[in-house]
Amino acid sequence: MPSPQRKTPSVHDLPVDPRVEALVNEVIGRVADKWTMILIEVLIEHGELRFTRLGELAGGISQKMLTQTLRQMERDGLVIRTIHPVIPPRVEYRLTDLGLSLGEAFCGVWLWAEKNLQAIEDARVAFDIRAKA
Amino acid sequence: MPSPQRKTPSVHDLPVDPRVEALVNEVIGRVADKWTMILIEVLIEHGELRFTRLGELAGGISQKMLTQTLRQMERDGLVIRTIHPVIPPRVEYRLTDLGLSLGEAFCGVWLWAEKNLQAIEDARVAFDIRAKA
């Protein structure tokens, strides 16, 4: 890795419009939401799913949050919501290409988390011991 | 957060230890936190920084959240906090290898957001128009 002193070898290798950066932050804040990530994960693994099934597979999500998160995702162009006009209603959700690409981008974080779980737990234990002193 | 007995199958259909998965979710939940990501970004770009400077560069963070987020990051092994015993106090923060690797993993999401900013805005506009009908 390049030493931190060198000219910012970060994501931004070019002059960054602060307004663009602010928007990126906002998008990341919204999009990197816990339930959004989990729903994308579930949709990648299972493909198109109905509302209730999606909730079951996500695990521990309330109906309210499920609706709310799905609406946001739909608005952001991450999922497509298909209503089948039957009784009882059948509504299915699937990822758009945009949603899929976000899942792939986020995959790196997921892998990072799995890989470094133990390191984090160790760090916490060490910190808590230090903190007691 | 622990959901009361989830008979729900795991996010993966693969044999994944649910406790591991819960931890991964928790870690991602924390890591996908807005200020954590911004602080990592700033630390990658500027290297070791003092408390106040870090806050300035992060932009719009309250002292309370800065302290709180940095403590969490330190506990998770993402940053190292160095206290120089002088008056006035001088405390510097820098990323650990773990913190740096998280920044790199998250880089994909950052790039995704930059790249797809316009697509998201377009999707929102389109959705809002549809919603009015």
Added chain:
DNA sequence: CAGTATCCTTTATGATACTG
């Protein structure tokens, strides 16, 4: 089934004041 609507609790965050 797939939501809405409502109430209510918890959590997150901000503002302010104070200290070694």
Added chain:
DNA sequence: CAGTATCATAAAGGATACTG
């Protein structure tokens, strides 16, 4: 400077009841 402590409030989220 680099915090800590406290109060206040906004926002997130859950439980429950109801509906087309």
